[in-house]
Amino acid sequence: MDAFHYRGNSLLVEDVALATIAERFGTPTYVYSRHAIVDAFAEFRRAASGRNVLVCYALKANSNLAVIDLLAREGAGFDIVSGGELARVLAAGGDPSRVVFSGVGKSAAEMRVALEAGVRCFNVESESELLRLDGVAGAIGRRAPVSLRVNPDVDAGTHPYISTGLRENKFGIAHDAALAAYRTAARLPNVDVQGIDCHIGSQITAIDPFLAALDKLLELVDALHAEGIALKHLDLGGGLGIRYADEQPPSREALFAAIFERIDRHPRGASYELVFEFGRSIVGNAGVLLTRVEYLKRNAERGFAIVDAAMNDLMRPALYDAYHGVLPVQPRDERSAQSWDVVGPVCESGDWLARGRRLALAEGDLLAIASAGAYGMAMASNYNTRPRAAEVIVDGGDVHLVREREPVESLFALERRLPR
Numbered sequence: 001m002d003a004f005h006y007r008g009n010s011l012l013v014e015d016v017a018l019a020t021i022a023e024r025f026g027t028p029t030y031v032y033s034r035h036a037i038v039d040a041f042a043e044f045r046r047a048a049s050g051r052n053v054l055v056c057y058a059l060k061a062n063s064n065l066a067v068i069d070l071l072a073r074e075g076a077g078f079d080i081v082s083g084g085e086l087a088r089v090l091a092a093g094g095d096p097s098r099v100v101f102s103g104v105g106k107s108a109a110e111m112r113v114a115l116e117a118g119v120r121c122f123n124v125e126s127e128s129e130l131l132r133l134d135g136v137a138g139a140i141g142r143r144a145p146v147s148l149r150v151n152p153d154v155d156a157g158t159h160p161y162i163s164t165g166l167r168e169n170k171f172g173i174a175h176d177a178a179l180a181a182y183r184t185a186a187r188l189p190n191v192d193v194q195g196i197d198c199h200i201g202s203q204i205t206a207i208d209p210f211l212a213a214l215d216k217l218l219e220l221v222d223a224l225h226a227e228g229i230a231l232k233h234l235d236l237g238g239g240l241g242i243r244y245a246d247e248q249p250p251s252r253e254a255l256f257a258a259i260f261e262r263i264d265r266h267p268r269g270a271s272y273e274l275v276f277e278f279g280r281s282i283v284g285n286a287g288v289l290l291t292r293v294e295y296l297k298r299n300a301e302r303g304f305a306i307v308d309a310a311m312n313d314l315m316r317p318a319l320y321d322a323y324h325g326v327l328p329v330q331p332r333d334e335r336s337a338q339s340w341d342v343v344g345p346v347c348e349s350g351d352w353l354a355r356g357r358r359l360a361l362a363e364g365d366l367l368a369i370a371s372a373g374a375y376g377m378a379m380a381s382n383y384n385t386r387p388r389a390a391e392v393i394v395d396g397g398d399v400h401l402v403r404e405r406e407p408v409e410s411l412f413a414l415e416r417r418l419p420r
Ligand code: LLP
Pocket: 058, 060, 061, 079, 102, 103, 162, 164, 199, 201, 202, 203, 237, 238, 239, 240, 277, 278, 279, 280, 281, 316, 320, 374, 375
């Protein structure tokens, strides 16, 4: 959260006071730092320098066109999971030949569009998907570049909802079924086997699970090599964690160094291109959700700060019991601090953003919900017919509105009343 800092009694993002942004654009508003996004990506790029590495940005974390555009200019590839995300990459001027298409349920229509756009690789998650892709590619006279997503059965040690590399998860092809799937792939006329892929989970705060997954992939790579199936790339997915509270995730550099060390020990390791699909670690700490306290109220049990952002804006606390820091935009004297639950206006007890935080608050105060750049706006909904928040990107002293607050009429513009 380096881009967010206090100067005097005011919380700034880069050189702009968050209070000014609230005045200009209202609340709730997502506020991102251009430099924080670019720096996070640049750190991956530096850590990979001299290596054959493609760092893809996993769009699902934050798919605003301005974010995609920024990262495209920095040389990022993109990891997409839907035709919609492909449309965003294209609309933002991203290069389809740097796009990997992940996801467990690609439709034939999505495959067709992605083939026509010329994506770099399909990360295929089942034999059925392989057969479908072969058919779709054949019908339009193309060959589909594929890698198979293998489930390495590695515990990423993360929240069960965002852990994806265990045997019991729906993702990927079981490790012991992978060879057979590759043999099928190698036989199909319209499929071109290029790589192998895994993604074991998200918000991973240790290096070991990545290395364990890599070892499992390398075992398969060797077995495939012995059968004459040669791969060009290894895709290790995303999942590097960030600091929300007191987590100590490895640095991007340390993670890459450990992976390269392991790769270099492998006899053919250096010949493979490495692909990554990072989302959270690029944008997570580059954004806050700016919100205003509407009401303060206390009952016998707890104090509630009712703010104008809610679970529809930031779902992570309600869904994963996730912790987000709460920063007062213009801090008050600590001596009046009390314990507050920061909650939204939505009609559900699950509608909370933070619980039991010691804050000195008054009605009308502005708060920044920290580390909200990833899986914040991207998961927002219109529950309770609440227009989604505005989004702005700060660049030094400049503020750019990159998504307008939704007008309420747009929420039901596609609906029709019944005929009389
Ligand atoms: N690649 C694949 C195939 C994925 O499924 C994901 C995330 C990523 C890459 C990017 O992972 P990252 O680097 O962002 O950890 N909504 C949850 C996170 C869900 C992650 C889903 N897959 C949250 O708010 O914590």
